[in-house]
Amino acid sequence: MLFFSRWKTFFIIGLVALGIIFAAPNAMKPETRANLPGFMQKTINLGLDLQGGAHMLLEVDLSSVLQQALVNERTGILTELRDSNLRADTIRITNGIVVGKMRRAEDQAAALDIVRALSVPVDPSQIGSPKTTIVTPVGNDGFSVEITAAQIEFIRKRTIDQSIEVLRDRIDPSGTTEMTLVREGDDRILLQVPGAKNIDEIKAAINKTANLSFHLVHGDSNNERALRQAMETFDPVTGEARLASIGTRYFPNEDGAGGLIVEESTRITGECLENSSPGVDPDRGNPIVNFKFNFRCSRLFGEMTARNIGRPFAVVLDGQIITAPNIRSAITGGRGYIEGSFTPDSASELSRLLNAGALPAKLLIVEERTVSAELGEASIRAGQVASVIGLLGVAIFMWLSYGLRFGTIAVLALATNIALIAAALTILGATLTLPGIAGIILTIGMAVDANVLIFERIREETYNGRPPVNAIETGYRRSLAPILDANITTMIAAITLYFVGSGPVRGFAVTLAIGIVTSVFTAVVFARLLTATWLRGTRPKTLPI
């Protein structure tokens, strides 16, 4: 156990040297580090709890998207039936299913054909892709349409992907921030922005879906009874109300007082926007939001306004009417402005959100953790002080316990261990969190265990009358099994913690696991090399242990 071939010695020394080279930049000032070669520029990734920043877990409200998919399905069916001159008695959405009833029973077969034709493959590029809906006849005059699981999965994935894209555009339009934005689990998005100072802006970007649409106001808005009924039965959670006519929808006004009944279907939505900018009304001087439509929508909007001069249309943002002006003339250039109760700030915020596009679904912040850079820095300093004092305490204790020679071997092994942990964290790109620092300090205390085991064994073997070299040899060999057993069990705990834990606690599991591996190496291999070298140099008659 005490013989090391030349290449083996070279390998061990080389590994330790590499560790020190990769660990060293972490201890340097940035100015000093800048002079080093490229591979030494890398330093340990600090977690958000140490460098400051925002961590948010967002839940995508898929139910509203699925509800919208049903509404679209119903609108499609309604239009197709009307175009084929088939009269439906009712088409309503109940429990996630569109249920229709034809006025005449003999229309059922024709209606079923039309509705079935609307069911298309989820992914047209794939052969044998499942259909979007399942259509089944109901009674002798009706039908029901259910969205398939494959389509729901498709919608789920698309919604989350789109949400991530929109959020990225909103929070980091220039693409310069180092932020993390990834899907987590079935319906969540993890957002991490390091060093975030503008938490309120980030939250505004998350909370506003910025779903914009232009609707013609329906004639029922002038019918006092229909309007009052809609207003009284309006459910702000589902957005539904009891309405007099099919194909209409009620939206409340932004200020909460009253609302209007509008035509439900529209082709002028937020997707039409080419860009928007905040501005000031030239006549009255109040803040407005200018917009410009893309080519296709400019034409659509031109046609719509030309056909409806004199009628009001409503601008709806996130389920609320922000303004409902009368159409004075056809708007053909695709340019216009929205005038609501804006402040200069809210006008520029709205135009920024509109430029990034609408979020396909509402996002809920289900978990939020933010730490200021100052607090993070204080945590790092506290961690540094605690590590240094802990290290000193353990070193002094080892010297006191095992004397100068074996004490020094243990302390050298310990110092190397710290360097190797730092190097491993640097190379692996692992994130160091506050609990991670605790893991390192804990390792400082526990890493000497392997050395203690070995030294105690050597001491015992010496006491049993073995000569020095033999005692050391036996001590190292007999300690190996218990050292491995003991460390593997701690490793099991660390691995379990990594897979079941979350966030900062994972950082702890990582440093603990790295610390276990490096401490076994430094105590069993590196310290053994040191001992062997010392033995060869001095050839002691008795052991100072």
Next chain:
Amino acid sequence: MRDISLVKFLPVEPRVPFVKLRIGAAVLSTIAVVFSLFLFLTNGLNYGIDFSGGVVTTVDFGQAPPSDVQGLVQEEFTGSTVQNISQPAGSAIMYDYLRISLPLQDEDLATEGETADADEIRQAQTDAQQIAQKELIDFLESRYETVRIDATETVSGKVSGELRRKGLLAVILALGFVLAYIWFRFEWQFGAGAVVALLHDVILTLGVFELFQIEFNLAIIAAILTIVGYSLNDTVIVYDRIRENLRKFKKMPLVDIINVSINDTLSRTILTSVTTLLALTALFILGGPGLRGFSFAMIWGVIVGTYSSIFVASPMLLMLNLKRGSRVDAPKDAESQTA
């Protein structure tokens, strides 16, 4: 040159009759475990935001916090608690701030129906915790000019429930894996003995958190798992020596073998506990408030874990009637005999 080493003051072959003390230890441990379980039912754990949900905001005033904050906040926000976290002047790192916690806010306002108006329902839907947090920050900022928000946390009821389940799962899984490993490496009696000792440690760690109502959060789960690792480490070292001595002294009664083995490894047990406690004490005193709960749990765990490997895990082998001549005795097993 002569070395002075303290270890020399520890006898190389101590003969402390640990096993004789096992009855007393068993009584002590049983009382402690029963008391911890009793506390779990009466006091319960003081769940932190990770497991209970709610809002925690850490604020700094640049100097000592005004004395009226606590009263005003508690009056305005029902169920809130205000903790002053400070380090006495003259320490290496200075801090002095308030940690304000609000309990989990009702997320189901919408189901209350008619009484809530449309706006309120909309807000409840966006996020009750977020709104409470904003109200708290607005409240503080409108009253204190110097206030600075250092850290904010909100956890919804859904997420805290998940974290609770995951934490429990982590502890159960770790215990299960460890049992499997020990079983694989030793006889089943060793595995059972180790797990009883670990359960003992976990329950007593929970007990101290119940007794002092220290905040129980995710970091404490990490601490508990590390305690499991540490205590097992200790236990395995003793077991390993028992296994070795079983082979070495074929005639010696089991009681004596266990006692000799505990004594053989005693100086190692003490030394490792001391170094670990040294590092943890540094962390507890100097590591800042964020790690105080963790280091406290660990310090307690190291003490309990060391005790349990000597007084619980090893005597369990006697109780479980470890048979001699089984595979642990066989010389052909992993380690050879000769020096």
